Amino acid sequence: MLALRLARGAHPLVLLRRLLVAAASGGVGFLLLCALAYALTHPGDRTAALLRLSWCAIPLAATVHFAVAVAHTDPSTRPRTGLSAVGLGPGRLAALAAASTALSGALGSVLALLFFLHLRGDLTGLPFDGAARELLAAEAPLPLAATLTLLALVPLTATVAAALALRGRDAARERAPVRPPGGLPWGCALTTAGLAVGTFTARAEKAAPLPLPKEFGAHPAGVLAGWALTAVGLAFAGPALTFFCGRLLQILRPGAVRLLAGRILMEESHRIGRPLGVVCAVASAVITAWALYDTGPRPFGPLTGLGAALVVACTTATLLTAVAQARHDRATATEELRRLGASVGTLRLAALLRAAVLLLVFAPLTWAVATLAALPLSR
Amino acid sequence: MVDPPDSDVIEARSLHHSHSGSPALIAVSLRTRRGEVLAVHGPRGSGKTTLLRCLSGQTVADEGEVWFDGDPVHTLSPLRRERLRRERFGWIGPESSLVPELTVWENAALPLLLNGAPRRHAKAAAMEWLERLDIDGCARRRPYGLTRAERQRTAAARALVGEPAVLFADEPTAALHRADRALLLRTLLAAAGSQRTTVVLATHDTEVAALANRTLALVDGRLTGSPDGTDAEGMAACSLSV
Structure with missing residues (x-):
């Protein structure tokens, strides 16, 4: 009640x-x-x-x-x-x-x-x-x-x-500074394994390697398992990559904006890194599906469309929720910065820098994973 | 400093302010001179923080005027007030809310970095202040894991590093034990004195207030001291030569 x-x-x-x-x-x-x-x-x-x-x-x-x-x-x-x-x-x-x-x-x-x-x-x-x-x-x-x-x-x-x-x-307990997340080796291994599983399955089943629900009688298990492994791998690697992005922002004598943007990104890596990795995996799957079914007749029924829309919307919303929460948790620090006279412009610029560097690192990664996943399937 | 010694740095004229209906400041007027340490003494809830926020341009009072160095603050745009805070004012709160992501020296250097100072220069200035406040040993650590006294000293270094014209200290020692309190206050006021920085010190503690050149009592949002700054004790009674 x-x-x-x-x-x-x-x-x-x-x-x-x-x-x-x-x-x-x-x-x-x-x-x-x-x-x-x-x-x-x-x-x-x-x-x-x-x-x-x-x-x-x-x-x-x-x-x-x-x-x-x-x-x-x-x-x-x-x-x-x-x-x-x-x-x-x-x-x-x-x-x-x-x-x-x-x-x-x-x-x-x-x-x-x-x-x-x-x-x-x-x-x-x-x-x-x-x-x-x-x-x-x-x-x-x-x-x-x-x-x-x-x-x-x-x-x-x-x-x-x-x-x-x-x-x-626990209520209002101060968080210890984040240690560098160590998921990168695991993430790389799982992502590679996922891509490998997908490739092997695709070679084994020549006819319809990735049957969508409308195509009957085939086993998507291999490709699905490969995709799931890739997604888990990207989710594992997400925090470490985000942390690395934060580092990247601070190289070569950072001023206040780059320093703040980089440190905040490093601190938030454990929180937004994982949903970001998942979004990355979903985006790469969408790109793969698009590349595969772009030319031929599309087997997308309304239900497949609904499922895909749900997955995309949910993962994106999860990422946005994580970002909102991270922002909420920084409210006191932001208030203190404003008290010191940091302008809204400075803080916005720092946020923009964070988004830009994440895009710069994660977009090519998504594209690469999508291309590698589509390679064996399109033959 | 080219200003005549008795020029007003901060002047407030009949400030009225209320928080969603409940009055916080009622007809508060005050003046501070360059290099003066002015204590605003009053119990919790008497409007000290609100007064300091109004004087430092964080809040614009509902009614009344605030002047800094002969220029109005209350009519400035939020951006100009931000700039004023960044370049001319320093602030220490009751609990040092340091930026948790930055190390101690980066926190101390933050005002200079925000003003666009070169990193090397900002670091040198911050380290100098950290040394003066005897916490240069933890310059590379994050605020997490520091004691309250160490954090508060870092906040003091941050407030002083930009050599502000006015330092606003809102109960800076409220959360500290006696030994730490005395040390922090002494260093703070000595440092401010050496820079001819005006200090507006809000406190509920009579011992702390006694360190100031002049004390104004704030009760239920009203000032009960002499507002014009013609206090006879004045600078002569300053016991801050430590």
Whole structure:
């Protein structure tokens, strides 16, 4: 109940973030229900149904990632000394954050179910009712247990992930300076391994190495595993690369702007590096897909489009949320700089420099990974 | 300094300010002279911080005027006020909010770096001040892990490094123990004296206030001392030759 009451008084931006989580959860719920509908209409085609279901894992992972980031940023559940004094310590607040995550997720799932039933023609009275009657197996009755299980998947996973990620936070404790993140060797190894796995699978299966959900009867497992390894590798390497970008900004006698920009980037590397690596992986996958299917007939159905849009939106939103949180955490230092007379222009220039150097390092990396991943597939 | 010795550096004329309805300053007028140490003494919540913020151009008072070196501050644009703070004023708060990402010497050199001074020159000046404040040993460390006294001394170095015309010290020793307090204040005031820097020192501590040339008492946003600076004790009573 407290989660609801706090949500009522929350800042519009916070509510918007939670609504985005609800929307993402709804999108994934809808995709899962569509996979279920496919299984209902094609009872004999087990592989294809499984393939569709397994493709849902990527948007699911992106949504959970985003939900955890939003729970982390939520100001109403951030540990505060005042609340801690009245007994709402970090533990209770983690539970509260988990509850509001569950709430957003459940809202999304309910909306997904309503939308699904509406398109099937089970709910009438609105435009487009029954618009996708055949596609969504309107003839077959919907199995209750399967539907509930699929719809509970996102809220449950997100809630557990948020609770695990938020436990043990402490109020207003000063953070130790960041040590250089050591994920670069692991990141390089995993990314290379991912690219290698993708290449080998593509060589082994000449016909359709990367079957999208619409193409039946093929195993995307190898390519998918390769892609997942690459994504994990980039996520591992992200913080180290961001840290390196910070270093890069400070070479050759930095003045105030470059010094501040570089140090802040180094300090934020652990926070924004990982989502940045994930965004990098997603962007490279999009570029790869574009390069592969640019010439031939595109097998993108509306559901594939929805899934891809969900993944792109969730990972980008996660990165933006992480940036917003990092900015919020620096609020006192920023205030002190302003008191010293640092102009808004100086601080903006420092922020711009950070963005520019990140773009300069990560854009070629994304492009390189995309090109390497597309190389064996396009043959 | 070419100014006549009794010229007003900072002058406030009937400042009124309120925080969302609750009055913080009521008709406050004061003058400070060059090289003077002026203590604003009052309990917590009496409006000391607000007064210092208004005088240093961080806040523009609802009513009233602030003049610095014969020029109005209250009519300046935010950008010009920023520049004034950067180039002519220094500030020490109750808890040194150093920039956590920078090392001690970089924090101390920050005002010079922000003014576009060459790095080598800024570093030399910062190191000199850190030496004077006896914390040059941790110049390469980050604020994390430093004691409060060390941080506050770093903040003092940062406030003094630009050789400001006016140093605003808002309860600079409130969080320190007695020994550290005396050392910091003495160094601060001696350094300010050697640069002929005017110090506006806000404090709730009578012992601290006693170190000043002149003390104004602020109670519930009203000044109860002599506002015109014609205090007989004046500079002669200065016990800050340490």
